[in-house]
Amino acid sequence: MQKQPQSDSAITPIVWQGDRLELLDQRLLPHSEQYVTARTSDEVAQAIHQMVVRGAPAIGIAAAYGVVLAASAVDGDNWRADLTAALQRLAASRPTAVNLRWALDRMGVMVKGMQRPDAGRLLAEAQAIHAEDLAQNRRMGDLGAALFGSPVQVLTHCNTGALATGGYGTALGVIRSAHRDGRLLHVYADETRPWLQGSRLTAWELAKEGIPAQLIADGAAAYLMAQRKVDWVIVGADRVTANGDVVNKIGTYSLAVAARHHGVRFMVVAPSSTVDMHLASGAGVPIEERPASELTQLRGLSIAPQDFPALNPVFDVTPAHLVDVLVTERGVLQQPDVPGMKALMGG
Amino acid sequence: MQKQPQSDSAITPIVWQGDRLELLDQRLLPHSEQYVTARTSDEVAQAIHQMVVRGAPAIGIAAAYGVVLAASAVDGDNWRADLTAALQRLAASRPTAVNLRWALDRMGVMVKGMQRPDAGRLLAEAQAIHAEDLAQNRRMGDLGAALFGSPVQVLTHCNTGALATGGYGTALGVIRSAHRDGRLLHVYADETRPWLQGSRLTAWELAKEGIPAQLIADGAAAYLMAQRKVDWVIVGADRVTANGDVVNKIGTYSLAVAARHHGVRFMVVAPSSTVDMHLASGAGVPIEERPASELTQLRGLSIAPQDFPALNPVFDVTPAHLVDVLVTERGVLQQPDVPGMKALMGG
Numbered sequence: 001m002q003k004q005p006q007s008d009s010a011i012t013p014i015v016w017q018g019d020r021l022e023l024l025d026q027r028l029l030p031h032s033e034q035y036v037t038a039r040t041s042d043e044v045a046q047a048i049h050q051m052v053v054r055g056a057p058a059i060g061i062a063a064a065y066g067v068v069l070a071a072s073a074v075d076g077d078n079w080r081a082d083l084t085a086a087l088q089r090l091a092a093s094r095p096t097a098v099n100l101r102w103a104l105d106r107m108g109v110m111v112k113g114m115q116r117p118d119a120g121r122l123l124a125e126a127q128a129i130h131a132e133d134l135a136q137n138r139r140m141g142d143l144g145a146a147l148f149g150s151p152v153q154v155l156t157h158c159n160t161g162a163l164a165t166g167g168y169g170t171a172l173g174v175i176r177s178a179h180r181d182g183r184l185l186h187v188y189a190d191e192t193r194p195w196l197q198g199s200r201l202t203a204w205e206l207a208k209e210g211i212p213a214q215l216i217a218d219g220a221a222a223y224l225m226a227q228r229k230v231d232w233v234i235v236g237a238d239r240v241t242a243n244g245d246v247v248n249k250i251g252t253y254s255l256a257v258a259a260r261h262h263g264v265r266f267m268v269v270a271p272s273s274t275v276d277m278h279l280a281s282g283a284g285v286p287i288e289e290r291p292a293s294e295l296t297q298l299r300g301l302s303i304a305p306q307d308f309p310a311l312n313p314v315f316d317v318t319p320a321h322l323v324d325v326l327v328t329e330r331g332v333l334q335q336p337d338v339p340g341m342k343a344l345m346g347g
Numbered sequence: 348m349q350k351q352p353q354s355d356s357a358i359t360p361i362v363w364q365g366d367r368l369e370l371l372d373q374r375l376l377p378h379s380e381q382y383v384t385a386r387t388s389d390e391v392a393q394a395i396h397q398m399v400v401r402g403a404p405a406i407g408i409a410a411a412y413g414v415v416l417a418a419s420a421v422d423g424d425n426w427r428a429d430l431t432a433a434l435q436r437l438a439a440s441r442p443t444a445v446n447l448r449w450a451l452d453r454m455g456v457m458v459k460g461m462q463r464p465d466a467g468r469l470l471a472e473a474q475a476i477h478a479e480d481l482a483q484n485r486r487m488g489d490l491g492a493a494l495f496g497s498p499v500q501v502l503t504h505c506n507t508g509a510l511a512t513g514g515y516g517t518a519l520g521v522i523r524s525a526h527r528d529g530r531l532l533h534v535y536a537d538e539t540r541p542w543l544q545g546s547r548l549t550a551w552e553l554a555k556e557g558i559p560a561q562l563i564a565d566g567a568a569a570y571l572m573a574q575r576k577v578d579w580v581i582v583g584a585d586r587v588t589a590n591g592d593v594v595n596k597i598g599t600y601s602l603a604v605a606a607r608h609h610g611v612r613f614m615v616v617a618p619s620s621t622v623d624m625h626l627a628s629g630a631g632v633p634i635e636e637r638p639a640s641e642l643t644q645l646r647g648l649s650i651a652p653q654d655f656p657a658l659n660p661v662f663d664v665t666p667a668h669l670v671d672v673l674v675t676e677r678g679v680l681q682q683p684d685v686p687g688m689k690a691l692m693g694g
Binding site: 030217303 | 377378504535537538539540541543546547550551553554560561562563564565566567568569570571573596597598599600601604605607608639642643645646648649650651652655656657658659660663664
């Protein structure tokens with residue numbers, strides 16, 4: 001039997017059950033811990049689109065398991081075309097994070113080499129992707145935490161923890177490692193509107209770990225920096241381009257601008273699967289716009305005038321020159337730029 | 348009979364009814380337009396504390412009417428001490444905005460000159476404060492809009508409209524005037540967490556006026572600036588100090604930092620009653636911290652883990668050097684500083 005990669009964070013948001021994928025429904029957290037069952041690749045694609053599962057690494061992992069489900073379902077002469085179509089539908093489920101495409105490319109290479117739809121081999125590959133992500137998170141956590149000479153006050157945005165990854169987390173992984181090593185004084189967690197990943201998910205993870213933290217309104221971050229309450233801003237990424245630009249949750253760029261203004265250091269933590277060397281800069285990344293209702297409603301409650309228009313880009317682009325450190329499992333890159341990114345990625 | 352100052356915006360949030368004050372309950376907007384009745388000065392103080400009425404000029408006006416109610420209730424030898432105590436309880440209802448103290452000082456001067464509690468004279472003064480604020484708003488609207496050479500895209504924060512003032516608005520007054528004059532292309536309204544003044548109140552006013560606008564998450568503002576979608580940031584103020592520092596809704600400072608980074612102009616619109624020449628800088632202003640529940644709950648819904656700690660400062664300080672223009676009813680001050688503020692305030 002294949003082994004489920006084990007997170008050490010007591011949070012297992014993606015669980016393979018032999019014939020189906022169980023996804024912890026992140027829309028219902030922190031109040032209800034319910035799993036959504038996906039028995040087909042299209043159900044996985046739908047779960048990604050509807051944000052049952054979110055976080056760049058986590059959606060890559062979920063999609064990889066989706067390919068296993070697709071392979072179990074196809075047969076007959078058209079299996080290869082059917083499987084390719086399933087891969088394409090999974091790839092279309094969200095446009096911005098590159099890990100999704102990266103994981104599907106890796107699964108696609110396996111498919112290409114097959115003479116028949118071999119779900120077993122694909123499962124081994126999906127579980128490898130899952131396990132590697134977890135191991136990479138732990139390594140990034142250690143690399144990032146090692147950058148703190150003395151205990152630090154940090155500010156983080158969105159959710160980059162066990163829920164967003166194969167386990168442990170990227171930016172939140174660094175925070176976990178720093179806490180473990182006695183290098184963490186305090187965490188300020190942006191609530192991260194509109195989806196409240198900070199309030200609902202990061203706060204939930206921080207509470208489970210007993211890490212000292214306070215929730216803040218996104219608009220309060222710069223004010224805390226002015227009060228010297230923040231030493232580092234630590235965020236994840238949905239895509240890092242060849243020049244070191246960082247595409248991440250809306251609000252990240254605002255933090256980067258404020259951090260630079262205050263001399264606060266800005267760290268991005270992302271596995272190399274988040275790096276897209278095919279895109280020269282962040283200007284080429286498709287920025288997903290989600291429905292206005294994410295701003296005008298909250299859990300079915302209307303919080304703005306009926307039908308008031310809203311603009312809801314859910315990612316933004318932080319130019320490389322505002323990034324002090326990029327932490328990947330391959331190592332730490334200070335002041336990312338084109339030559340540095342090339343050297344890091346072995347290109 | 349005394350006349351209720353008439354706003355031309357079809358929004359009358361503060362209505363004097365002869366023996367009581369009716370306050371449009373801003374906690375229930377935009378879904379329900381209900382008035383809270385205050386029959387005593389303590390009920391007015393409570394309404395201010397609980398944010399039935401909010402916005403620096405509006406709470407000053409409401410408090411002035413509160414003094415009228417107090418004067419109607421006192422009699423006997425202790426009337427002066429009782430009235431003074433009522434004034435003090437009104438002054439303590441919120442700590443940050445200076446208009447509250449300004450209006451109460453003005454009412455206090457009237458009280459001082461009285462031989463008996465003369466509610467009629469106090470009512471005339473409260474109505475004068477109310478009417479003057481409205482007239483000042485219209486003048487500031489015209490002065491601010493005149494700064495736009497060609498039609499502009501603006502971004503605003505919190506609510507600074509008819510709801511926050513004697514009518515018309517400060518920052519939103521400039522937006523109204525610019526719209527009327529054909530000098531406005533588009534408004535981006537920050538939702539303004541945690542209280543959602545933007546989503547609930549500014550959107551409601553903009554919709555009533557038919558001004559083209561979109562709601563955005565607070566974290567999206569810098570990203571829109573990077574995309575050159577914002578020409579001006581226009582905000583109000585709760586207190587402007589003698590050096591031109593601006594204390595305003597949390598998130599304002601973040602916008603000022605981002606505006607400067609992008610070369611976007613930053614306008615503060617506030618009547619001279621918002622200026623506190625007794626404080627040298629924003630560092631001396633008490634910053635109100637409100638309950639964590641404003642971040643962790645929304646209309647009774649819990650949106651974060653139970654009892655998760657939150658830090659909820661509801662104002663921040665924007666240093667004068669980040670302000671391009673201060674618009675008051677006394678005139679427009681470019682790049683506010685100590686000499687400029689002195690000249691503006693006639694000191």
